[in-house]
Amino acid sequence: MAIAPHVQVLIYEGSGAAELAPARRFAVMASLLDRGYAVRVAGRGGRGVGEGALLVLGEFGGNAPLLEDAAGERAIATLDISGVEDGKVADVVDRQRGERVMNQPGMWKPWFPVIDYSRCTNCMQCLSFCLFDVYGVSGEGKIQVQNNDNCKTNCPACSRVCPEVAIMFPKYSGGPINGEPVSESGVQRQAMKVDISALLGGDIYSRLRQRSDEAKDRFSRERDASKALAERKKCLTKLAADGFIPADVLASLPSPEEIQRKAGEAAARAKAALEMQGGAEA
Amino acid sequence: MSEQTGEPRVIYCRCAYAQVVPPEVKDGVLEHLSAGGRAFEAVADLCEMSAQRDGRLVEIAGGGPVKIAACHRRAVLWLFHAAGAPLAAEGVEVVNMRTLSAAAASARLDAAEIDSAAD
Numbered sequence: 001m002a003i004a005p006h007v008q009v010l011i012y013e014g015s016g017a018a019e020l021a022p023a024r025r026f027a028v029m030a031s032l033l034d035r036g037y038a039v040r041v042a043g044r045g046g047r048g049v050g051e052g053a054l055l056v057l058g059e060f061g062g063n064a065p066l067l068e069d070a071a072g073e074r075a076i077a078t079l080d081i082s083g084v085e086d087g088k089v090a091d092v093v094d095r096q097r098g099e100r101v102m103n104q105p106g107m108w109k110p111w112f113p114v115i116d117y118s119r120c121t122n123c124m125q126c127l128s129f130c131l132f133d134v135y136g137v138s139g140e141g142k143i144q145v146q147n148n149d150n151c152k153t154n155c156p157a158c159s160r161v162c163p164e165v166a167i168m169f170p171k172y173s174g175g176p177i178n179g180e181p182v183s184e185s186g187v188q189r190q191a192m193k194v195d196i197s198a199l200l201g202g203d204i205y206s207r208l209r210q211r212s213d214e215a216k217d218r219f220s221r222e223r224d225a226s227k228a229l230a231e232r233k234k235c236l237t238k239l240a241a242d243g244f245i246p247a248d249v250l251a252s253l254p255s256p257e258e259i260q261r262k263a264g265e266a267a268a269r270a271k272a273a274l275e276m277q278g279g280a281e282a
Numbered sequence: 283m284s285e286q287t288g289e290p291r292v293i294y295c296r297c298a299y300a301q302v303v304p305p306e307v308k309d310g311v312l313e314h315l316s317a318g319g320r321a322f323e324a325v326a327d328l329c330e331m332s333a334q335r336d337g338r339l340v341e342i343a344g345g346g347p348v349k350i351a352a353c354h355r356r357a358v359l360w361l362f363h364a365a366g367a368p369l370a371a372e373g374v375e376v377v378n379m380r381t382l383s384a385a386a387a388s389a390r391l392d393a394a395e396i397d398s399a400a401d
């Protein structure tokens with residue numbers, strides 16, 4: 001969901017406004033951040049960042065000043081929070097925000113792959129693996145994340161099959177998928193080339209039964225082909241069970257044949273990118 | 283002002299869109315920052331900003347020395363990169379609230395020197 005720019009909140013404690021008690025300042029900031037607002041305290045120096053609407057909060061004692069951006073670029077509103085309980089300030093700010101749309105924490109999670117290019121070898125395995133066209137290739141033949149919104153929340157399957165541990169999901173619970181430093185001794189260096197048709201057309205459940213035998217250490221538990229397969233299956237099943245997508249969209253999810261076709265296309269794109277890469281290096 | 287004194291700026295990430303940073307750590311760090319007299323910017327979630335390619339990331343990345351209280355360094359560096367706002371190799375310390383205590387993270391934010399290799 002593309003929503004920008006944000007509403008930024010400035011807590012003003014300068015001339016004409018009272019200084020907030022530290023406990024109140026903390027409580028107000030935490031509640032605003034937890035609603036998705038960026039917050040800064042004015043009167044402490046530093047430089048404000050940004051664009052978009054600015055909401056200035058302060059204990060103005062009933063005399064909130066009228067402010068406007070001298071450059072005429074930003075909408076600025078002031079809000080007197082004198083006497084407003086800590087826990088109610090965010091509600092007041094929400095009302096002031098009006099029709100400006102924001103992603104709501106708790107209702108949406110920023111879940112998408114982040115590529116560590118210091119590790120990525122541009123092997124294109126992620127492009128071949130992902131069923132949802134999250135990945136693409138730049139004009140220079142480099143793998144990149146092109147469709148964040150296509151990524152299925154809580155599915156880190158592509159990360160598990162990356163042979164270089166180059167794909168992170170920062171919101172994931174465990175490492176190295178969450179961005180923890182990669183233990184080189186634990187990296188299975190052999191390329192884990194996943195046959196996408198075997199994954200979806202083969203005997204999925206016998207593979208899953210083998211998983212516990214294959215997982216010998218933390219690293220292999222976190223990333224192996226059979227777990228990636230389970231993740232993929234789980235994602236699709238969950239989407240269906242939870243009703244996150246309508247029936248007609250469910251029906252349009254790739255069939256094994258479609259997956260074969262997509263895999264063929266992805267392989268062709270990957271090959272072209274790799275050839276371009278090879279040509280550039282020659 | 284941080285620009286005048288040469289102190290690194292401080293960016294605090296609340297990780298508001300997912301609860302992967304221990305609440306007692308992120309609360310403790312925010313409490314420390316909000317009680318002190320130092321300027322800092324608090325953002326709801328760097329992942330959300332990266333997903334939106336928020337222009338503020340460019341300002342943060344291009345503003346000189348900075349300490350970022352968030353999560354793992356590798357994740358933070360490449361989140362900025364993904365948003366077209368690469369962080370400099372030097373002059374950037376990521377203070378990891380997923381692994382440090384609130385006291386240890388706060389101490390790193392207060393320290394004058396920048397540890398560009400910390401994680």
